[in-house]
Amino acid sequence: MNYQAPLKDMQFLLKDVFAAEAEWQRMPAMEETLDLDTANAILEEGARITAELIAPLNRPGDEQGVRHIEDQVLAPDGYQQAYATFAESGWVGLGGDPEYGGMGMPKMLGVLFDEMCYSASNAFTLYASLTAGAALCISSHGDEAQKALYLPKLYSGEWAGAMDMTEPQAGSDLRNVRTKAEPMDDGSYRITGTKIFITGGDHDLADNIVHLVLARLPDAPAGSRGLSLFIVPKYQVTEQGQLGESNGVVCGSVEHKMGIKGSATCVMHFEQAQGYLLGKKNRGLIAMFTMMNYERLSIGIQGLGCAEASYQMATRYAKERQQGQGGSASLGGESDPILVHADVRRMLMTNAALTEAGRALAVMTGLQLDKVKYGAAVDPEADMLVGLLVPLCKAFFTDTGLESTVHSQQVFGGHGYIRETGVEQWVRDVRIAQIYEGTNGIQALDLLGRKVMPKQGAALKLLMQMLDDTLSVLPANYAGYGDKVAQAFDQLLDGAMALKARDGQADVVNAAAVDYLHALGYATYGLMWLKILVALPQADEELAARKRHLAQFYFERLFPRFNAYLTAALVDASVTQEMPAALF
């Protein structure tokens, strides 16, 4: 049986935990067009298309991989037709600008569809995700002509998108970008340089590929403030949107990777390619950053999607596979399904308790993005929360995603190591999500140094305000869990301020960041479980019973990790910094 989207859980989050309809009523762009019934219908159709159209391509695509034959980059068999159907149904443009053919749906809904897509197939979904990302960037920074020319084609899937940032010498450190942009008399630019690790850099799913390329103008200042962003299509495009000649955009090679083998990761050469400035000169990184919050959240959700898909495989197996005799859960026969064993349950419940809290946090973060983008008024608090939550989601969803997929694989015993079983693919695929779109280490630096520490922890205090609101309506029988979370946030705030007061900030932040992020992750998942517990009276009994068990498991067995991470984060940076390089 293929993946089936956890629709009931998703609908519970929208309706009961986050009161989506009331939120949408407060957004002028949504109040007329979106209600819960519509949202549910979209999710149901999303569940159908991901189960029926995409999931069946996942394993074969992993086996076949991307082929690079005589200058052509070919996605795995079946991708082309499925992508056409997917895009024609409007899914690439789900969050796109309605003025140019997008569906204008909020991110709060989009995160749930993102998760379904990643659960069905990481590799397939990346083609759509990069295209939606490029469209969002053009939508935010393009002029009218650029929007009219590119957006409808991207939303419809006729053209695809790619983001070209990394270069061999410029990975985490984009100051070193060397790709050049020379101005031409007609107002366009000639782009020359080499980019690496370009997801969807070339493929056969669309007629054209619209590259957004980070490059340097001749008179640009050195460093990251001298980078500009350019639209560089694979084939030249007339003002009417007709395709012209090749544009000097050449795929040099396709990488062989640990996973996401159906996704084309390309080395791209730009050879005097014609490009068009997107946004302002020398402000390319800032333009990238506005969309980066959406992309980073999506990549975080890749972690949730892998965890959920692997959970479904592992629970099915645990209910069928008979080995050993259980204790209290034994069915009394010669052998029991392995689900009776507490250790198997531990692995599955760890996955579920992490993934379901993560899904709630994804919806909440989507809501903050929507408040910023669609709110009736400027919302600085939502903006601050987006800044805090996005790097947390990106890194924590994917780090816990690795743990969860490993647990799922472990449930299968030896069978989990065999490719045909399918579960090992999730372990290989999820690893890239911890690395790309800014490594999780980079996310942690951003989180602690730029989001938590400034303004006396103002962003963290917003989360703590949410916690107070939740505690005020928390049923008394969960007060013990509430106390744990409240105490954790107090320690996080004190800890961040203590770190900030130390000398040598670069070292201090760098040494503490990843452990601090994990500590904040466990505290925030605690908050999510409290919010879920508060909403349980509205849920049906089956869903409520499952959530109560998972919440208990979370607080009793996983939450103790919080202290280990926070304690490690607060250790003096000298412990890492004083070991001489020669001793490594």
Add this chain to the structure above:
Amino acid sequence: MNYQAPLKDMQFLLKDVFAAEAEWQRMPAMEETLDLDTANAILEEGARITAELIAPLNRPGDEQGVRHIEDQVLAPDGYQQAYATFAESGWVGLGGDPEYGGMGMPKMLGVLFDEMCYSASNAFTLYASLTAGAALCISSHGDEAQKALYLPKLYSGEWAGAMDMTEPQAGSDLRNVRTKAEPMDDGSYRITGTKIFITGGDHDLADNIVHLVLARLPDAPAGSRGLSLFIVPKYQVTEQGQLGESNGVVCGSVEHKMGIKGSATCVMHFEQAQGYLLGKKNRGLIAMFTMMNYERLSIGIQGLGCAEASYQMATRYAKERQQGQGGSASLGGESDPILVHADVRRMLMTNAALTEAGRALAVMTGLQLDKVKYGAAVDPEADMLVGLLVPLCKAFFTDTGLESTVHSQQVFGGHGYIRETGVEQWVRDVRIAQIYEGTNGIQALDLLGRKVMPKQGAALKLLMQMLDDTLSVLPANYAGYGDKVAQAFDQLLDGAMALKARDGQADVVNAAAVDYLHALGYATYGLMWLKILVALPQADEELAARKRHLAQFYFERLFPRFNAYLTAALVDASVTQEMPAALF
């Protein structure tokens, strides 16, 4: 540059931490033949052969994999010649019985060579490891004729070995083994059945493959006490050791796996194959178990080997790759090698602090095995320590091995996800070591239920006695670390006794086991770091400085995990057991 064995560290452990020479002097089989100079010469030659002969085969073998062509199973190119050289040099028989051509070296030394081999190539090493394992089993349980017939050929590498236990319906639960053994008039047996996941079940590295097959006699009692062990060669063998006809041992298929792709994992069909009883009737499992402690320790060491090899790759990269500017460790240029960044150091030091403690524990466990096997008198304490430490080593080395290889991969950023870089292979390869030779969950059940809980924690108290001995000579400036470890062991003992006192032992042990094993792992690694600190005055300054930094890192940043694991282990089993199966 290829892998280079950490010789200095290995020699420090033998000489200074565990006083190997004095131990060998107390073993009649060793006192004349083995001193430190000989051991060092063996390690140096081992370092040379692993770096020059084996390591270069690792990446190509992963790409090419095992081929199954027209009933022939072919190991990757280059394996055949390398295996011949390896075996002819005596390495397969390193720990083998000298009476039959083995070198008779102790396991205390063997574990270090094992680690080198796994660091060079998991897949290659498995062929030798299974052969040595089969030889050990024949050496322990075979009669004179069997030993004379098989051991010289196995040690010399002319023949290879394989262990055939698992069947489709009998994985962790060997009670369900169905393979049949019918007695024949000549005293031999006809073996019929199918075995799966047989490492080295068929290949072209040796002229014959000696299968040790777990099967059931017609009159055998049901369950695991009705299993007997049989020698079943691929080709029939005359009493003079000449090869005869095929023996009904057929490789049905070769598995496609996540990793160890150069190792042939086979489905084996036994079709009325002629077999010979090894050891006593219906005592097959017990015969297997005597060698299992060696095999399990070796597979644990696979985890250390992967961690070390990936550490070497990652540190080299971190010293070369320039991105960003560092804090206190900055070299002052435009960009620094990424080793200046505290988070990169955190990842590398986590790997090193875990791996070096693991290496010490492997040597200590090897010593206990040697005391049991070679000691002048029966040594029940060593025997009890073996029972306790082997499942701990197997599971904890491989679980921390996964964490360590993931850190190493993460240091490479995007490059770490590319197959050509080589580091991702360690992540894929190490995963099997958490699964096979008894999953780590099974190891944990054995550890907690059968080794820690019985006799009021007598085995744990032996470790605590070692700790007391170490504390009595620990320099005063490390007393804080000593206190942490002592407190941890007290909590472990109290915790185990509290668990034992609860009702419903099957559930209690199953729910607690893995977290308990991890808690014991962190405490025991703490003990290892104390033992290393005690020995530092004998080390050269460079080695001592590195160890001091790593010990500090271990106690400050990693040891806090102990509490998280022990707390989780002591949670009531109802938290996992009360969730109804239908809600999973």
